[in-house]
Amino acid sequence: MTEQFDVVVVGSGAGGGVVAGELAQCGRRVLLLEAGPHLTSADFRRWEAKADHDLYWPLRFAPLPDGDVLTFLGGRCVGGSTTINTKVALRAHERDIAKWHPASSLTNERGEPFSLADLAEYYDRVESVLQVRERDDWEKCVRTVQAGFRALGADLEPVMSYTDAKCMKYGSCLQGCPTDGGKSTMNTYIAMALAQELLQLRTGVRAERVLVDGAGGTPRASGVEYVDAVGGRHTAWARFVVVAAGALASPVLLLRSGLANPMIGRHVGLHPVRLVHGLFDETQDAHRVYPITAHCMQFQTDEAGGFVIEASTLMDPIAFATTARDESGPLWGPRLRETVRAYRRWNGLLAMINDENNASVRLGADGRERYEVDFDPTEHARLDAALRFSRQVLEAAGARKILWTGLISTHTQGGCRMGDDPARSVVDRNCESHEVKGLFVGDASVLPRTLSVNPSLTVMALATRLAEHLEMAMADETAPA
Ligand SMILES: Cc1cc2nc3c(=O)[nH]c(=O)nc-3n(C[C@H](O)[C@H](O)[C@H](O)COP(=O)(O)OP(=O)(O)OC[C@H]3O[C@@H](n4cnc5c(N)ncnc54)[C@H](O)[C@@H]3O)c2cc1C
Ligand code: SF4
Numbered sequence: 001m002t003e004q005f006d007v008v009v010v011g012s013g014a015g016g017g018v019v020a021g022e023l024a025q026c027g028r029r030v031l032l033l034e035a036g037p038h039l040t041s042a043d044f045r046r047w048e049a050k051a052d053h054d055l056y057w058p059l060r061f062a063p064l065p066d067g068d069v070l071t072f073l074g075g076r077c078v079g080g081s082t083t084i085n086t087k088v089a090l091r092a093h094e095r096d097i098a099k100w101h102p103a104s105s106l107t108n109e110r111g112e113p114f115s116l117a118d119l120a121e122y123y124d125r126v127e128s129v130l131q132v133r134e135r136d137d138w139e140k141c142v143r144t145v146q147a148g149f150r151a152l153g154a155d156l157e158p159v160m161s162y163t164d165a166k167c168m169k170y171g172s173c174l175q176g177c178p179t180d181g182g183k184s185t186m187n188t189y190i191a192m193a194l195a196q197e198l199l200q201l202r203t204g205v206r207a208e209r210v211l212v213d214g215a216g217g218t219p220r221a222s223g224v225e226y227v228d229a230v231g232g233r234h235t236a237w238a239r240f241v242v243v244a245a246g247a248l249a250s251p252v253l254l255l256r257s258g259l260a261n262p263m264i265g266r267h268v269g270l271h272p273v274r275l276v277h278g279l280f281d282e283t284q285d286a287h288r289v290y291p292i293t294a295h296c297m298q299f300q301t302d303e304a305g306g307f308v309i310e311a312s313t314l315m316d317p318i319a320f321a322t323t324a325r326d327e328s329g330p331l332w333g334p335r336l337r338e339t340v341r342a343y344r345r346w347n348g349l350l351a352m353i354n355d356e357n358n359a360s361v362r363l364g365a366d367g368r369e370r371y372e373v374d375f376d377p378t379e380h381a382r383l384d385a386a387l388r389f390s391r392q393v394l395e396a397a398g399a400r401k402i403l404w405t406g407l408i409s410t411h412t413q414g415g416c417r418m419g420d421d422p423a424r425s426v427v428d429r430n431c432e433s434h435e436v437k438g439l440f441v442g443d444a445s446v447l448p449r450t451l452s453v454n455p456s457l458t459v460m461a462l463a464t465r466l467a468e469h470l471e472m473a474m475a476d477e478t479a480p481a
Contacts, residue, residue: 005031005200006474008224008238010207010253013080014459015443016244017185018126022467024193028474031200031236032190033226035245036077038203040187044176048316051175055084060248062359062371062409070272070373070407074246077176078203079186081246081410082456086173086291087182088310089132089162090453091123092116095301099449103267103357104419106429106448114429122461122468130162130183132457135293139169141286141312141347142294145278148397149296152389156294156311162457169290174316185460204229210241210257212436221439240470243416244443244463251361251415251445252369254426259435263417263426268359269450270373271411272383273352275315276390277324278399279339284347286314292350299389300452306354306378307386308452309393314348323405331403339403349393351386354452355379357414383407411455416445430469431462442466 009020012034020032039054060072075081094116100106101113108118126132136158138146146156166181173182180187193199205226213222223237243250251265291313299305314320321340324331331339339346359373375383391402418441419425422434431446433439444459451458 003031003236005029005236005238007031007240007242007470008033008236009242009244009442010224011080011243011245011249011443012078012185012190012201013075013244013246013443014082014185014456015463016242017079017082017189018460018463019242019244019442019467019470020199021185021189021193022464023470024198026471027198028471031202031238033205033207033224033236034078034201034203035206036075036203038078038201039176041176041178041180044172044178046170046172046175046316048175048318051084055176060371062373064407065374068406070270070409072248072371072412073408073410074248074412077186078190078201079184082184083176083186084174085410085456086313087162088292088454089127089130089160089457092119092451092453092458093300096449096451096453103448104417104425105421106419106425108429119458119461119465122464123457125464126457126460129188131164132160132162133164134158135161135163135290137169137290138293139289139312141284141289144280144284144347145311145349145393145397146294148393148395151396152392154296154298156296159292159295159310161290161292163290167290169288171288171291173291207245207253208256210243210253210436210439211235212257212439218437219435220437239474240438240440242440242442242466242470244441246443247412247415247445248361248369248371250441250443252363254416254433255363259433261422261426261435263424265361265415267357267417267448268361268415269355269357269413269447270359270409271352271355271413271450271455272407272409273350273411274383274387274404274407275313275323275348275350276387276394276402276404277314277346277348278394278397279342279401280345280347280399283344284312285344286312286347287316287343302354305385306382306452307389308352309386309390310350310352312347313350314346317343320346324403325406326403347394347399349390351390352411353379353382353386355450357450361415413444413447413450413455416441417448418446419448431466440466440470
């Protein structure tokens with residue numbers, strides 16, 4: 001099958017869903033390609049194993065130098081990770097964005113170092129589409145741990161979140177929201193465009209490579225080759241291609257398309273997370289709440305410690321049982337049985353640290369992805385401090401036993417850095433490849449440095465900015481001379 005579009009977008013998550021939805025609303029002919037299925041609130045059940053199979057990429061691991069592994073989690077469905085995430089909606093800290101110019105010489109359209117103010121109007125738009133609101137409706141389990149924070153001279157604040165009043169606090173955000181109270185790009189940007197028949201969405205298809213036309217000297221993207229669920233190979237031609245397959249997959253797609261910029265796949269940030277659990281005497285039911293209503297921001301900046309703690313959150317039983325560990329490693333036998341039997345008495349914190357973008361994604365000689373991670377001493381110090389503080393909070397709140405998980409990355413960022421300096425970045429300030437004209441990257445991989453907060457709102461703000469840029473470029477092409 002061969003067709004012509006204005007724009008082909010690969011990946012329907014935080015980045016791709018926004019770019020596709022915005023451009024479709026402008027009347028552009030947009031094709032959105034998504035590797036996963038199109039499931040909606042009518043399909044979502046709190047059935048952990050089935051959701052893991054239907055909505056997620058199979059687990060991917062990065063080996064750590066100490067023999068342990070870091071686990072990557074990401075959505076593979078329409079809406080991408082926004083369909084299965086916890087919907088915390090935070091603007092970046094100005095110090096996060098202040099790291100971008102030194103990293104890649106990124107400037108705004110006036111040539112000034114890129115700053116938080118350059119994102120303000122795009123944050124406003126995303127927050128309005130997603131109906132972002134404050135969550136101060138804390139349940140008992142949050143109050144329990146708040147006492148621990150206060151005992152240590154810290155405190156919790158309500159988070160902002162893209163959940164509306166339909167949120168019934170079922171706690172099944174990681175299996176897809178059954179009420180549509182939780183917003184994703186699937187039930188907002190994409191649903192609106194599909195309802196108005198403005199967007200072509202193809203699911204269960206894997207983009208294999210971006211087609212690059214070298215005729216005329218300057219390489220230019222001309223379309224995308226993709227494979228359907230039964231192995232059929234197709235080409236979609238387009239004036240512009242937007243790669244938004246997520247920070248692990250976008251660099252790999254560019255490499256498979258023959259791009260050679262050595263920065264592709266470099267400077268990946270993991271924003272590593274550990275869940276830390278405390279066992280209390282009383283029932284906590286920390287699995288039956290909107291998972292993250294509160295956070296402690298006291299240590300957010302690098303100078304203050306470089307970590308953020310979110311509360312309260314407890315994984316569903318399979319993930320809880322298979323990841324819980326202590327000093328002697330994962331639990332087995334009677335200890336595991338005892339731990340799971342007390343499931344309703346466990347309460348949990350999520351500890352995430354600022355990182356230094358030291359990881360990378362590359363293609364091995366066998367053509368498969370390889371992830372390389374090596375934390376530097378600063379990152380190790382933050383990881384230790386975040387775990388120590390979380391333990392102290394839970395103990396001060398009355399926990400009798402503490403368990404934690406290994407390192408997890410759900411907020412992977414970087415790998416296709418945006419910047420003005422082609423020697424230190426992959427795409428320019430408009431997210432267009434330095435190497436191939438008409439090829440744009442529109443997802444978490446463009447962040448030059450990892451944020452200290454959950455990144456999806458920033459990914460969506462950057463995607464809104466990219467859609468505006470593409471719309472202006474297309475309008476200029478058709479404007480009378
Ligand atoms: C469990 C979990 C909880 C999270 N909680 C929060 C939170 O509370 N707040 C927050 O801000 N962030 C959260 N995040 C992170 C946030 O969801 C991501 O940062 C954001 O979605 C990244 O956007 P993206 O567009 O880069 O990638 P994604 O949203 O992951 O979208 C990428 C899409 O591309 C598709 N794709 C990949 N390869 C191909 C291919 N070759 N062909 C076609 N399609 C392809 C994937 O299937 C996927 O749908 C969470 C993430 C996870 C996993
Ligand atoms: S807690 Fe709220 S947002 Fe999450 S799945 Fe339940 S209803 Fe949806």
